[in-house]
Amino acid sequence: MENSSKFFANKDCEYYPCHKMEGDLNCLFCYCPLYHLEDCPGNPTYKDKNGKRIKVCTNCTFPHHPENYDRIMAHLRK
Numbered sequence: 849m850e851n852s853s854k855f856f857a858n859k860d861c862e863y864y865p866c867h868k869m870e871g872d873l874n875c876l877f878c879y880c881p882l883y884h885l886e887d888c889p890g891n892p893t894y895k896d897k898n899g900k901r902i903k904v905c906t907n908c909t910f911p912h913h914p915e916n917y918d919r920i921m922a923h924l925r926k
Contacts, residue, residue, distance in 0.1 A: 854917040869909045877911035881924060889919060 858864055858875040865873050882888035883905060890910035892903050910916055 855914045867909045867912055869912065872914050873912050874914045874917070875912070876917070877920065880905060880908070880911045882911065882920065885923070889916075889923060 854876070855872070855874050856876045857873060858878075861875065864875070866878075867873065880888075880890070882890060883903060888910075890905065890908040892905045892908055895902050895904055911920060
């Protein structure tokens with residue numbers, strides 16, 4: 849997939865690839881815009897730290913799959 853408004857691969861980034869996954873890795877949402885949402889469509893886990901529940905997205909690749917761009921944007925529009 850070529851770079852477009854829905855996809856960007858920053859292969860010059862020192863952390864690329866930040867996740868091990870098959871196919872194209874979309875860097876457009878390097879920092880996930882769904883992080884603050886409790887009901888995100890990804891697969892986060894949670895841990896307790898100092899009495900607070902912390903969302904852990906380390907193993908979530910949902911925002912990095914190019915085909916999920918439209919789902920992410922629709923979720924943010926809610």
